[in-house]
Amino acid sequence: MECTCCGACCVAPDIAALDKPLGVRCPHLTEGNLCGIYENRPQICRDYAADRLCEEIAAPTLDERVARYLAAFGFEEEAARNRAAGVTSMRSARLKVVA
Numbered sequence: 001m002e003c004t005c006c007g008a009c010c011v012a013p014d015i016a017a018l019d020k021p022l023g024v025r026c027p028h029l030t031e032g033n034l035c036g037i038y039e040n041r042p043q044i045c046r047d048y049a050a051d052r053l054c055e056e057i058a059a060p061t062l063d064e065r066v067a068r069y070l071a072a073f074g075f076e077e078e079a080a081r082n083r084a085a086g087v088t089s090m091r092s093a094r095l096k097v098v099a
């Protein structure tokens, strides 16, 4: 399937190459849900391809899409803890969030 630039995969998953914690919006994602560093985005982002999951999480708002993405992997609680703790890096997630 085609990527609809819905933005969910730039918010929901943790991305080590960007030190981006689970459920935290990538700082490079623009307000229009496009990549702000598209030409220089890391390899993991280049390799990511739209698949059936994109259809399964489709929803009107980014928040809903992210919630569905996280739910598909059972990561809602961990993501909620990250957001509640205000973590901005994977390291701070490990330090601040008690599992």
Ligand code: SF4
Pocket: 002, 003, 004, 005, 006, 007, 008, 009, 010, 048, 049, 050, 051, 054
């Ligand atoms: S979740 Fe899928 S449709 Fe949405 S931006 Fe990522 S690849 Fe594209």
Ligand code: SF4
Pocket: 009, 010, 011, 015, 018, 026, 027, 028, 029, 030, 034, 035, 036, 037, 038, 041, 042, 045
């Ligand atoms: S670097 Fe770009 S493609 Fe990668 S997660 Fe951030 S906004 Fe998305």
